[in-house]
Amino acid sequence: MKKGIYIIYMLIFQAIVLMAKTHEPVYQDPFDIAAGGASLSRASKEAILFSNPAQLSVGSRIYRWVGLQNTFALGKDSLEFAQSLAGGESEESGNFVQQVIDSPVHIGIQSSLSVLLRNMGFATFLRAEPDISAKAYDEVGLPQIRARAEVYGGAVAGLATHLWQQLHLGLTLKYLYKSEPDLSISVADPAAIQRLQEDPSALTNQAQLGQGLGYDVGLLYFYQGKPLDFRFAIKVDDVGQTTFTKDQTPFLQTVSTGILLSLHGSTSSIDFAYDVRDLMGAYDRSLSLRSYYGVKALMLGRLGVAAGMYEGSPTYGALVDLFAMRFGATFYTREMGEYLGDDPRSIYLAYMAVGW
Amino acid sequence: MKKIFMIGILMFGLFSCQDDSQELNAKQKAEKALNNNDAQGAIDILVPYIESVEDDYEAYCLLASAYATRAGLDILSIIQSQMNPQEGGDGSDDVFSQIEAFLPDDTSEETLADINLAIASLESIPFALLDSDEKYAQSATIQLVLYLPIRASVILVLIRSGAYSTTEGLSAILESLQGTLAIPGETAVLQEAVQKTLERIESRPGETQEERLANYLNI
Numbered sequence: 014m015k016k017g018i019y020i021i022y023m024l025i026f027q028a029i030v031l032m033a034k035t036h037e038p039v040y041q042d043p044f045d046i047a048a049g050g051a052s053l054s055r056a057s058k059e060a061i062l063f064s065n066p067a068q069l070s071v072g073s074r075i076y077r078w079v080g081l082q083n084t085f086a087l088g089k090d091s092l093e094f095a096q097s098l099a100g101g102e103s104e105e106s107g108n109f110v111q112q113v114i115d116s117p118v119h120i121g122i123q124s125s126l127s128v129l130l131r132n133m134g135f136a137t138f139l140r141a142e143p144d145i146s147a148k149a150y151d152e153v154g155l156p157q158i159r160a161r162a163e164v165y166g167g168a169v170a171g172l173a174t175h176l177w178q179q180l181h182l183g184l185t186l187k188y189l190y191k192s193e194p195d196l197s198i199s200v201a202d203p204a205a206i207q208r209l210q211e212d213p214s215a216l217t218n219q220a221q222l223g224q225g226l227g228y229d230v231g232l233l234y235f236y237q238g239k240p241l242d243f244r245f246a247i248k249v250d251d252v253g254q255t256t257f258t259k260d261q262t263p264f265l266q267t268v269s270t271g272i273l274l275s276l277h278g279s280t281s282s283i284d285f286a287y288d289v290r291d292l293m294g295a296y297d298r299s300l301s302l303r304s305y306y307g308v309k310a311l312m313l314g315r316l317g318v319a320a321g322m323y324e325g326s327p328t329y330g331a332l333v334d335l336f337a338m339r340f341g342a343t344f345y346t347r348e349m350g351e352y353l354g355d356d357p358r359s360i361y362l363a364y365m366a367v368g369w
Numbered sequence: 370m371k372k373i374f375m376i377g378i379l380m381f382g383l384f385s386c387q388d389d390s391q392e393l394n395a396k397q398k399a400e401k402a403l404n405n406n407d408a409q410g411a412i413d414i415l416v417p418y419i420e421s422v423e424d425d426y427e428a429y430c431l432l433a434s435a436y437a438t439r440a441g442l443d444i445l446s447i448i449q450s451q452m453n454p455q456e457g458g459d460g461s462d463d464v465f466s467q468i469e470a471f472l473p474d475d476t477s478e479e480t481l482a483d484i485n486l487a488i489a490s491l492e493s494i495p496f497a498l499l500d501s502d503e504k505y506a507q508s509a510t511i512q513l514v515l516y517l518p519i520r521a522s523v524i525l526v527l528i529r530s531g532a533y534s535t536t537e538g539l540s541a542i543l544e545s546l547q548g549t550l551a552i553p554g555e556t557a558v559l560q561e562a563v564q565k566t567l568e569r570i571e572s573r574p575g576e577t578q579e580e581r582l583a584n585y586l587n588i
Binding site: 110111148149150151152153154155156200201351352353354355358 | 379393396397400401403404427430431432433434435444445448449491504505508511512
């Protein structure tokens with residue numbers, strides 16, 4: 014009987030997984046990204062509110078964190094692009110397009126102000142990441158330049174409680190601003206470029222900030238042992254989907270799951286985590302682009318190192334916690350295209366947090 | 370605890386064993402191959418695909434680009450020279466002079482064969498559909514406006530090297546240039562150059578168009 018239940022469970026799960034794709038959260042902690050972005054079972058500080066609010070009720074401390082964190086993102090290739098600009102190599106537009114093909118431009122900022130208590134938390138945030146890329150051949154065989162940006166901001170509030178024994182339930186209410194302008198122009202179509210110059214409304218309409226109200230629900234099973242902890246998380250993002258004003262596309266409802274094994278002492282720990290997001294395939298992406306896994310080691314509560322795989326590409330990073338200040342750096346690669354290897358962007362993150 | 374632990378381990382194993390490569394469709398594979406400088410790989414994918422799905426006109430455009438790339442043409446450079454006439458080429462409004470700089474150093478009959486295949490691929494799209502706002506129609510017209518005069522220039526190179534019959538070559542050059550003007554859509558820089566070149570040819574002495582062209586080209 015038990016075997017039968019296992020088989021049914023596995024078949025259902027496998028069917029769901031085979032249909033699945035992924036969706037990235039609007040806000041992620043850079044150290045969590047360094048650990049492959051697997052944060053459903055255990056996230057850092059304010060990222061708990063975005064990753065899985067059920068984590069709020071884990072632990073005994075009533076006061077957990079109040080602070081400000083700033084992150085700066087720079088695409089690895091953007092450095093080469095900047096160097097070529099400084100060298101005056103892009104004076105001719107031909108060189109410019111070729112340089113963007115060779116070195117896509119990606120920069121970004123992310124800021125948050127947050128308060129976390131046991132069972133509840135609040136954060137305001139802003140994230141903006143413009144990106145310019147090009148390719149020699151688009152789907153109809155001609156050179157194309159693509160300009161896009163992700164701009165998110167707003168306020169989120171999380172509540173959590175433990176239902177019984179080791180099971181925790183959390184809810185995040187969120188009021189979001191969102192803009193995702195995305196414009197592709199064929200280099201070979203001067204008429205399209207001219208039309209855009211004469212009537213930029215196509216771009217300005219896309220760039221308008223839409224507002225939306227939504228909520229996420231998370232569950233967390235947390236078994237605490239010595240020296241091994243085990244966590245299992247399930248989360249529903251954007252329940253019923255989060256719609257936005259100003260014609261911005263909605264955030265679709267997604268179901269995600271994650272597990273974590275943690276070996277720990279009194280001040281040090283090593284976590285192994287694995288997340289699969291968007292199990293139901295709302296965003297129609299491949300399994301590799303929905304998979305996030307990695308290792309996070311915290312030593313003496315002051316030094317952290319992490320490594321993992323984020324959407325099929327390696328990540329790593331480190332942080333130093335100096336009481337009221339945290340500094341860190343992360344390197345990761347994000348797939349900006351439709352499939353793994355289509356349009357990858359390697360990104361450096363540098364961040365600093367002030368808080369207690 | 371043991372049960373939950375088992376479920377977790379099984380889940381982990383399940384995810385890890387999944388085939389995590391998204392199945393790309395033929396056009397995505399071909400596009401990826403082309404962007405990785407593998408024109409032959411793109412052709413090998415697209416030819417059987419087009420045989421099975423005859424009305425996917427985007428694929429015809431992609432195949433044309435693959436043939437043109439295999440021919441040794443740098444499409445990006447050619448397009449940009451047309452958008453910025455002061456850059457690239459020799460600044461002349463003679464179509465042969467404009468294109469000469471972009472022909473591969475080892476222009477040969479194979480080059481011509483590939484350009485002919487690129488044009489044939491684009492001409493597989495019904496002509497009536499070219500005058501539309503569809504992305505494939507815009508790509509097809511842009512590519513035809515490029516490849517037809519390039520074919521004329523390649524034939525000229527082959528005539529001069531003795532690899533192509535002069536009589537047949539002159540007719541083929543005229544056919545390509547006149548075909549360029551028939552492509553619908555907004556007039557491109559290259560079409561204007563073709564127009565001016567044809568007007569100059571007409572002003573040369575000779576009883577037939579071929580004779581006037583031979584006079585113009587000094588062959």
